Amino acid sequence: MSIETLPPDPPPVTDAGAPPPEHRGFAAVVLASARQLVVPILSLVTALLIGAIVIILSDPEFIAKVGSDPGAALGAGFGSVGGAYRGLLEGSIGNPFRDIGPVTETLLRATPLIFAGLAVAIGFRAGLFNIGAEGQIYIGALFATAVGIGFTDLPLLVHLPLAVAAGFAGGAVWGFIPGILKARTGAHEVITTIMLNYVSYSIIDLALRQVFFQLPGRDDPISKNILPSATLPRLLPDERLHWGLILALLAAVAVWWLLFRSTKGFEFRAVGLNPAAARYAGMNISRTVVLTMMISGGLAGLAGTSEIIGTNLRLTPNFSPNWGFDAIAIALLGASRPVGVVFSAILFGALRAGAAPMQAQTGIPIDLVVVIQGLVILFIAAPALVRAIYRIRVARTTGTETFSKGWGA
Amino acid sequence: MKLELKGITKRFPGVVANEGIDLTVMPGEIHALLGENGAGKSTLMNVLYGLYQPDEGEVLVNDVRVQFSDPGDAIAAGIGMVHQHFMLIPVFTVTENIMLGVESTNGPLLTLDRDAAKRRIVALSEEHGLRVDPDAYIEDLPVGVRQRVEILKTLYRHSNLLVLDEPTAVLTPQEIEDLFEVMRSLVKTGTSIIFITHKLNEVREIADRITVLRRGKVVGTTTAEESDESELARMMVGRPVQLEVTKGVANAGDDVLTMRGVTVLDDRLQVAVNGVDLSVRAGEIVAVAGVHGNGQTELVEAITGLRKIQSGEIEIGGAPAPGDPRHVYAAGVGHVPEDRLEDGLVVGFTVAENMILNSYYLAPFASGLAINQEPVRKVAEDLMREYDVRTPSALNDIGNLSGGNQQKVIVAREFSRPLKLLVAAQPTRGLDVGSIEYIHKRIVAKRDEGTAVLLVSTELEEVLSLGDRIAVMFQGRIVDILDPSEATPERLGLLMGGAHPEEGLTPVETTA
Numbered sequence: 001m002s003i004e005t006l007p008p009d010p011p012p013v014t015d016a017g018a019p020p021p022e023h024r025g026f027a028a029v030v031l032a033s034a035r036q037l038v039v040p041i042l043s044l045v046t047a048l049l050i051g052a053i054v055i056i057l058s059d060p061e062f063i064a065k066v067g068s069d070p071g072a073a074l075g076a077g078f079g080s081v082g083g084a085y086r087g088l089l090e091g092s093i094g095n096p097f098r099d100i101g102p103v104t105e106t107l108l109r110a111t112p113l114i115f116a117g118l119a120v121a122i123g124f125r126a127g128l129f130n131i132g133a134e135g136q137i138y139i140g141a142l143f144a145t146a147v148g149i150g151f152t153d154l155p156l157l158v159h160l161p162l163a164v165a166a167g168f169a170g171g172a173v174w175g176f177i178p179g180i181l182k183a184r185t186g187a188h189e190v191i192t193t194i195m196l197n198y199v200s201y202s203i204i205d206l207a208l209r210q211v212f213f214q215l216p217g218r219d220d221p222i223s224k225n226i227l228p229s230a231t232l233p234r235l236l237p238d239e240r241l242h243w244g245l246i247l248a249l250l251a252a253v254a255v256w257w258l259l260f261r262s263t264k265g266f267e268f269r270a271v272g273l274n275p276a277a278a279r280y281a282g283m284n285i286s287r288t289v290v291l292t293m294m295i296s297g298g299l300a301g302l303a304g305t306s307e308i309i310g311t312n313l314r315l316t317p318n319f320s321p322n323w324g325f326d327a328i329a330i331a332l333l334g335a336s337r338p339v340g341v342v343f344s345a346i347l348f349g350a351l352r353a354g355a356a357p358m359q360a361q362t363g364i365p366i367d368l369v370v371v372i373q374g375l376v377i378l379f380i381a382a383p384a385l386v387r388a389i390y391r392i393r394v395a396r397t398t399g400t401e402t403f404s405k406g407w408g409a
Numbered sequence: 410m411k412l413e414l415k416g417i418t419k420r421f422p423g424v425v426a427n428e429g430i431d432l433t434v435m436p437g438e439i440h441a442l443l444g445e446n447g448a449g450k451s452t453l454m455n456v457l458y459g460l461y462q463p464d465e466g467e468v469l470v471n472d473v474r475v476q477f478s479d480p481g482d483a484i485a486a487g488i489g490m491v492h493q494h495f496m497l498i499p500v501f502t503v504t505e506n507i508m509l510g511v512e513s514t515n516g517p518l519l520t521l522d523r524d525a526a527k528r529r530i531v532a533l534s535e536e537h538g539l540r541v542d543p544d545a546y547i548e549d550l551p552v553g554v555r556q557r558v559e560i561l562k563t564l565y566r567h568s569n570l571l572v573l574d575e576p577t578a579v580l581t582p583q584e585i586e587d588l589f590e591v592m593r594s595l596v597k598t599g600t601s602i603i604f605i606t607h608k609l610n611e612v613r614e615i616a617d618r619i620t621v622l623r624r625g626k627v628v629g630t631t632t633a634e635e636s637d638e639s640e641l642a643r644m645m646v647g648r649p650v651q652l653e654v655t656k657g658v659a660n661a662g663d664d665v666l667t668m669r670g671v672t673v674l675d676d677r678l679q680v681a682v683n684g685v686d687l688s689v690r691a692g693e694i695v696a697v698a699g700v701h702g703n704g705q706t707e708l709v710e711a712i713t714g715l716r717k718i719q720s721g722e723i724e725i726g727g728a729p730a731p732g733d734p735r736h737v738y739a740a741g742v743g744h745v746p747e748d749r750l751e752d753g754l755v756v757g758f759t760v761a762e763n764m765i766l767n768s769y770y771l772a773p774f775a776s777g778l779a780i781n782q783e784p785v786r787k788v789a790e791d792l793m794r795e796y797d798v799r800t801p802s803a804l805n806d807i808g809n810l811s812g813g814n815q816q817k818v819i820v821a822r823e824f825s826r827p828l829k830l831l832v833a834a835q836p837t838r839g840l841d842v843g844s845i846e847y848i849h850k851r852i853v854a855k856r857d858e859g860t861a862v863l864l865v866s867t868e869l870e871e872v873l874s875l876g877d878r879i880a881v882m883f884q885g886r887i888v889d890i891l892d893p894s895e896a897t898p899e900r901l902g903l904l905m906g907g908a909h910p911e912e913g914l915t916p917v918e919t920t921a
Contacts, residue, residue, distance in 0.1 A: 262778045274754075274755045274756065276752050277753060280713075280734060280744070280767075282736075
């Protein structure tokens with residue numbers, strides 16, 4: 001299955017087409033970039049609006065009064081909406097000049113999402129739908145943990161890079177399996193990666209009950225503490241935010257370079273856009289599939305790694321709140337572009353960071369954030385819906401493309 | 410049916426696809442619509458079929474103004490469309506395909522009444538000489554018969570204006586004659602036909618009147634008697650076009666490509682190429698003629714390393730052919746693939762990226778893992794200039810170019826490398842006259858440089874005008890190799906249709 005990772009290009013109209021960015025003025029470039037952001041931003045706005053309706057409809061005061069005093073009921077409803085979104089904002093941004101805490105919390109939550117989002121995005125670029133980021137996160141974390149607790153007396157400069165590399169390798173192994181299965185037998189990666197997710201959960205559970213991993217004196221599956229020499233240092237003394245963020249941003253730059261400035265990325269994208277033409281051009285499709293899945297898995301592995309050796313410092317089962325699946329949404333929202341992934345991940349991180357303060361302040365359940373996330377994805381995945389709601393005109397409707405194909409114009 | 414299009418204007422952002430187009434089709438008339446790609450034929454037909462609403466102008470059917478908001482309206486008004494790509498379900502029978510959407514039923518359980526449908530189909534097909542077995546499955550039928558099914562489909566829906574989009578592109582010369590017979594029979598009963606094509610000789614043979622479009626406007630309407638082919642070509646392109654390829658005598662050297670007993674299987678593991686012996690010498694063009702689907706595709710794939718050969722041997726430049734495309738190209742082979750969008754180009758990539766599609770890993774484009782942006786862009790821009798690729802920038806998406814310019818990108822990419830052998834499959838398919846002229850010149854120039862050229866084409870004219878030797882392929886075999894002087898279109902047509910040269914040229918029955 002090839003996945004539509006980007007909105008399809010408008011059908012050819014004339015040879016002139018749209019002049020590329022380099023040949024346009026600065027204002028036009030800004031305008032064009034802004035246009036690309038229209039659908040994502042409107043998706044977010046729409047999701048927040050529908051989220052507001054959900055809050056109003058589930059507000060106990062609104063329900064109690066709606067029959068007798070609709071005005072007061074609506075007032076209460078809007079009050080709850082205001083409180084909820086204020087809570088979200090305060091928890092995710094707050095006032096950065098007085099307290100940097102909420103912002104660092106947002107970035108902390110965004111860190112694994114950046115890694116995992118990049119993992120899924122690179123797969124999309126090569127036409128692969130890696131639903132197995134979740135499993136790769138766990139196996140990566142397991143490898144990193146093994147190194148992080150297994151080597152004593154190593155200096156940080158050796159031990160930490162080794163742990164990070166192990167985390168990448170673990171994820172890469174877990175990506176290699178569906179990759180080689182697809183290349184050799186044609187087994188679809190959607191099926192194999194989903195199934196390997198379950199395998200990975202069990203492996204974690206099993207591993208954490210072994211003497212090597214298990215924290216002494218505990219019966220439940222929990223690992224020993226990551227040694228300080230393998231721990232990602234904090235960026236600020238009083239905040240939990242750590243060097244994982246820097247690594248994630250570096251990874252985004254690396255993925256950008258790989259995709260758009262390297263021969264391998266040329267192959268990935270060619271295979272993703274048109275495998276037949278890639279084969280005609282002499283590219284090795286099987287090797288590309290395997291390599292992409294390994295890099296994708298490795299990046300997902302780093303998501304788990306940064307969380308365990310940066311934030312949690314102990315490996316436990318279920319440490320990932322479905323990052324591997326949020327990553328699919330993030331890659332879609334970011335149009336499989338590294339910079340888009342970074343910003344989408346920060347948005348999701350903000351929603352996650354703000355959710356707990358929101359619940360504490362207003363009693364509105366954290367699940368609201370999941371609703372908003374889901375709605376954002378719904379609108380992103382169906383851009384035609386957003387365009388219809390806001391009456392955005394597109395050059396040509398897609399419905400006639402198949403028809404016009406045969407006429408050659 | 411009398412159809413009038415008056416002052417049709419259709420604008421898209423940044424482009425006027427149709428501008429004040431007037432077109433009148435009289436009852437019982439065959440009206441040819443000629444124009445290059447992008448001339449606006451497609452838009453006009455989409456307007457007629459209810460897929461686009463015109464910005465200005467009106468459509469009149471039998472002098473009554475009509476408005477089609479979707480194809481259903483157009484069909485109800487009696488307009489039938491036969492697309493270039495057939496819209497048939499392979500696992501359904503002819504009858505089932507024809508009744509699909511207008512099923513006749515009987516009984517309380519709405520059982521399909523295939524018999525009633527079949528009776529009408531048989532009646533219609535006898536009336537117009539559309540020979541077809543109503544119980545045959547589509548997947549078992551040759552292309553020519555499938556086209557008859559498409560025509561029957563429109564007649565079954567009571568169409569009295571038929572739009573045929575490039576109907577001859579997939580047919581053998583004999584099938585084309587049959588189609589023309591059917592068309593003549595149809596117009597006798599008052600049906601009108603809009604015939605879209607780019608083959609000038611066909612237009613002159615069959616059309617009552619000819620309307621030429623260029624850049625969204627009507628250049629003129631004429632008749633076959635009033636104009637000749639070069640006049641029509643000039644109207645389409647806007648400048649005089651050289652229709653005949655001028656080339657000198659081939660100065661053939663040693664064998665560059667040698668095939669001995671080559672047998673190749675297709676995707677369904679059926680024998681597609683059956684023991685082919687063929688050689689191409691340096692400095693000559695060997696043209697492989699044949700109806701599409703007689704093994705030419707697999708033959709080309711075998712030579713270029715895209716398909717494994719079952720038995721036999723292929724030598725390129727005296728050495729066994731490498732089994733994979735990358736090494737085949739490295740051995741000095743250029744390959745213009747048969748389907749440019751399917752195999753030849755990556756839509757979504759820029760023009761520059763497509764220019765380096767099979768050399769991106771070599772210097773100066775790559776150093777190690779890194780691709781060097783500057784040389785890529787510079788080489789692409791040089792090639793665009795040299796090969797007359799018209800688009801504002803090398804960084805434009807290839808999908809925004811016209812078919813002719815896309816093909817020029819492929820030609821530029823393949824021809825600009827040092828070549829021993831050039832394999833060109835359908836190099837001008839779907840292109841306008843101007844681009845065809847250009848690509849033919851380039852192929853001859855390549856030959857004159859001493860490159861061995863294997864040209865695969867289903868177009869008789871192309872084969873006859875370019876080939877220094879003409880090999881005819883039928884059902885996986887090379888049935889004959891002719892000198893151009895002894896190859897007449899009739900003789901080639903018969904060979905392509907399966908006549909055995911030694912049996913006095915009687916065609917083999919191949920249609921169902």
